[in-house]
Amino acid sequence: MRISAKSKYGLASILYIAQQGKAKEFITIQTLSERLNISRIYLEQVFALLKRADLVVSAKGSQGGYQLSRPPKNITIYEILLATENTLFERTASEKINAQLFIEQTLQDMVFDKLDSLIEGTLESITLQTLLVELENRTAQEGGMYHI
Numbered sequence: 001m002r003i004s005a006k007s008k009y010g011l012a013s014i015l016y017i018a019q020q021g022k023a024k025e026f027i028t029i030q031t032l033s034e035r036l037n038i039s040r041i042y043l044e045q046v047f048a049l050l051k052r053a054d055l056v057v058s059a060k061g062s063q064g065g066y067q068l069s070r071p072p073k074n075i076t077i078y079e080i081l082l083a084t085e086n087t088l089f090e091r092t093a094s095e096k097i098n099a100q101l102f103i104e105q106t107l108q109d110m111v112f113d114k115l116d117s118l119i120e121g122t123l124e125s126i127t128l129q130t131l132l133v134e135l136e137n138r139t140a141q142e143g144g145m146y147h148i
Contacts, residue, residue, distance in 0.1 A: 003085060009038050010046045010084040011077070014055065018072040018128045019135060026058075026065030046084060053083030072128035078120060 016036060017027050029047065033040040047066060050056045055075060056066045068075065081088060 003081070003088070006042075006046055006049075007081055007085040007088075009036070009042065010050060011080055012036055013038070013043060013046065014050065014068070014075070014080055015128065015131055015135065017056070017066060018068055018075075018132055021068055021072070024067070026063060026067050028065035031065070049083050050080070053079065055079060055083060068128075072132055075128045076124050077126040077128075077131075078123035081123060 013032050013036060016032060020027055029040055029043050032038065032043055047056065047058075051058060051066075054069050057069050058064065058066050
């Protein structure tokens with residue numbers, strides 16, 4: 001499975017916001033761009049998708065920016081990827097070739113549907129809170145240095 005740069009940047013950005021969110025401050029695109037070394041213009045596109053999916057809220061003005069729409073424990077990685085990588089979760093289409101109909105149905109039922117369910121289940125079980133705990137553990141082990 002390949003995750004696009006857009007989704008990786010969305011995950012990294014929303015994790016950074018979650019990490020900084022304890023202060024309840026809005027984080028600007030410019031700050032994210034500088035801290036994560038990601039193009040500001042690209043981040044604007046990513047955050048339009050995250051906002052449309054109601055994962056972040058925004059505020060305009062000098063104190064504006066983005067913050068999470070709900071607590072990290074209530075946001076799953078599945079939701080983030082669904083917002084930024086919608087084709088990742090498209091079901092495998094059946095070709096319905098007459099001579100191979102049973103083969104196609106068997107593959108769909110026994111392979112593709114099961115694989116889709118496993119991926120979705122795994123991603124739904126990982127929350128931003130899970131990632132925050134892991135990030136804090138790694139940061140503590142490395143003496144406060146981390147790279148996203």
